Amino acid sequence: MTVRVRFAPSPTGYLHVGGGRTALYNWLFARHQGGTFVLRSDDTDTERNTPEFQADILESLTWLGIDWDEGIESGGPHGSYRQSNRFPRYREVAETLVAGGSAYYDGATPEQLEAMRTEAEKAGASPVYDGRFRLSAAEAAARTSAGNPPPVRFAVPRPGETRFVDVVRGEIVFSHDNVDDFVMLRGDGSPTYHLASTVDDVDYHITHVIRGEDILPSTPKHILITEAMGGERTEYAHLSLLNGPDGKKLSKRHGDTALRAYRDAGFLPTAVRNFLVILGWSPGDDEEIVSIEEMIERFDLGSVSRNPAVFDVTKLEWMNGHYLRAMPPVEFTAMALPIVESDLGRTLTSDERQAFGAVAPLVQERAKRLTEITPQVRFLIGDEVTYEAASWDKVMKTAEATTALDGASAALEAVDDWSVAAIETALRGMLERTSLSAGKGLQPVRVAITGSTVSPPLFESLAALGKKRTLQRISGARLRRDIR
RNA sequence: GGCCCCGUCGUCUAGCGGCCUAGGACGCUGGCCUCUCAAGCCAGUAACGCCAGUUCGAAUCUGGUCGGGGCUACCA
Numbered sequence: 001m002t003v004r005v006r007f008a009p010s011p012t013g014y015l016h017v018g019g020g021r022t023a024l025y026n027w028l029f030a031r032h033q034g035g036t037f038v039l040r041s042d043d044t045d046t047e048r049n050t051p052e053f054q055a056d057i058l059e060s061l062t063w064l065g066i067d068w069d070e071g072i073e074s075g076g077p078h079g080s081y082r083q084s085n086r087f088p089r090y091r092e093v094a095e096t097l098v099a100g101g102s103a104y105y106d107g108a109t110p111e112q113l114e115a116m117r118t119e120a121e122k123a124g125a126s127p128v129y130d131g132r133f134r135l136s137a138a139e140a141a142a143r144t145s146a147g148n149p150p151p152v153r154f155a156v157p158r159p160g161e162t163r164f165v166d167v168v169r170g171e172i173v174f175s176h177d178n179v180d181d182f183v184m185l186r187g188d189g190s191p192t193y194h195l196a197s198t199v200d201d202v203d204y205h206i207t208h209v210i211r212g213e214d215i216l217p218s219t220p221k222h223i224l225i226t227e228a229m230g231g232e233r234t235e236y237a238h239l240s241l242l243n244g245p246d247g248k249k250l251s252k253r254h255g256d257t258a259l260r261a262y263r264d265a266g267f268l269p270t271a272v273r274n275f276l277v278i279l280g281w282s283p284g285d286d287e288e289i290v291s292i293e294e295m296i297e298r299f300d301l302g303s304v305s306r307n308p309a310v311f312d313v314t315k316l317e318w319m320n321g322h323y324l325r326a327m328p329p330v331e332f333t334a335m336a337l338p339i340v341e342s343d344l345g346r347t348l349t350s351d352e353r354q355a356f357g358a359v360a361p362l363v364q365e366r367a368k369r370l371t372e373i374t375p376q377v378r379f380l381i382g383d384e385v386t387y388e389a390a391s392w393d394k395v396m397k398t399a400e401a402t403t404a405l406d407g408a409s410a411a412l413e414a415v416d417d418w419s420v421a422a423i424e425t426a427l428r429g430m431l432e433r434t435s436l437s438a439g440k441g442l443q444p445v446r447v448a449i450t451g452s453t454v455s456p457p458l459f460e461s462l463a464a465l466g467k468k469r470t471l472q473r474i475s476g477a478r479l480r481r482d483i484r
Numbered sequence: 485g486g487c488c489c490c491g492u493c494g495u496c497u498a499g500c501g502g503c504c505u506a507g508g509a510c511g512c513u514g515g516c517c518u519c520u521c522a523a524g525c526c527a528g529u530a531a532c533g534c535c536a537g538u539u540c541g542a543a544u545c546u547g548g549u550c551g552g553g554g555c556u557a558c559c560a
Binding site for chain 2: 008009010012042044045047048106110113117120121122123124125126127128151153166169172173174175177178179180182183184185186187188190192193194196197212213214215216217218238240241243245247248249275278279280281282284285286287288289305306307308309310311312314315316317318319321325362365366367368376424427428431437438439441442443445446447450452453454455456457458459
């Protein structure tokens with residue numbers, strides 16, 4: 001039997017990192033099994049859906065390197081893969097189930113429902129509606145023609161229970177005492193999540209439903225519908241949720257939850273993907289850096305962790321730095337250039353591009369995020385430097401700084417061949433003559449040139465900057481010291 | 485309140501009855517390297533929630549307890 005899995009987000013928000021992980025696990029499972037990955041749009045909530053969110057979901061998945069064999073955009077044998085186009089089908093199923101006795105039109109009022117819930121809570125029981133206000137066919141028809149069509153509820157067999165073996169959690173049993181006669185079709189004829197999702201899973205021949213643990217309690221409902229439809233029962237795998245540092249479900253107040261925010265914050269898709277896969281799954285050995293090929297090769301749903309994972313951005317940053325450093329320098333430079341240009345708001349001249357190309361590999365070793373690149377190469381662009389106040393105060397206010405700046409200026413002036421090696425020789429000679437330590441002697445030069453005590457390696461930075469601007473900046477810094 | 489899920493270092497995890505004086509990774513601390521910052525290397529820090537039981541032996545099995553989380557809509 002060929003494995004068929006699906007990822008079915010609702011376009012009611014940007015793709016959440018937790019959703020990204022769920023999609024990734026579905027995708028890895030499909031790829032590992034040689035199965036089919038279906039992307040569906042559970043867009044039954046017409047009020048909250050937006051095209052923008054829909055587009056974001058597609059973009060975010062693609063960014064993560066996840067592709068789909070069937071589904072929205074790419075098509076397949078099952079139509080548009082959008083639930084909003086399938087309302088007649090859901091209605092048809094609901095009516096069939098009513099006709100077969102598995103479901104009924106319901107006449108309970110909101111007040112009656114509320115009263116029953118309150119009563120159940122008082123009695124210490126589960127707030128479960130048992131269908132006591134079900135309508136006869138005639139009553140339902142009368143209400144419909146009166147312009148007040150009743151909803152359709154599923155008739156949960158009582159007494160009874162639903163049991164199944166969850167692929168990640170093992171055997172799970174729900175007594176029907178705790179499963180109420182849920183609404184499948186609303187009064188307005190629209191399907192609820194339970195109906196639409198289950199009908200699609202059955203119609204699309206899904207074999208494994210891999211989703212968040214938050215819908216574990218709804219699973220008996222889905223199994224009940226599936227069986228009433230005469231459909232094949234799917235396997236279920238419920239993934240633990242992602243938490244914030246405080247152990248609560250990851251939400252806005254913990255920071256960014258949208259995958260796109262991480263892209264915007266300068267994270268590499270390879271790093272995010274690796275980080276996400278590690279959150280709840282381990283390749284088994286002591287390695288955490290795992291290539292996409294290895295993920296596919298070794299991924300196993302059964303060994304997915306049952307406990308919730310905290311989304312730790314610090315570790316993501318480390319991993320991102322790792323992936324950044326692992327890139328071929330040429331590739332890194334090519335990727336970074338448009339980022340820098342976008343940050344600067346203009347394209348670089350060919351001289352600037354050359355200077356950037358010279359220091360880019362050095363920045364590559366130092367960056368954790370793509371957003372850190374521009375600040376580190378900013379000093380190469382244009383004639384002006386912006387001095388960081390703290391950096392200036394820290395190294396420029398000593399007598400040694402004067403000595404260093406004067407010495408450096410003279411030494412560099414004499415350099416004809418403006419190469420990294422020649423610059424280093426000149427500055428080392430200056431240190432020798434002035435008896436300054438490397439720290440004391442070079443930091444003032446660094447601040448004079450880059451405006452900061454933190455920068456790419458100094459000699460390379462000067463080489464990239466050029467002799468003229470280097471000397472200008474040193475004298476500029478000396479002038480600035482005199483003025484102060 | 486009811487139902488369900490979960491419980492190994494601060495965090496992500498390995499562990500499936502003896503190989504555990506519990507391993508790895510991130511973080512943190514110290515050291516080396518060093519023109520700053522990183523990176524790299526070395527060392528250190530730190531956990532089986534608790535109580536019973538089963539067993540010659542339990543992080544691993546069972547029960548309870550405590551703690552955390554999720555669900556509890558004509559939202560998905």
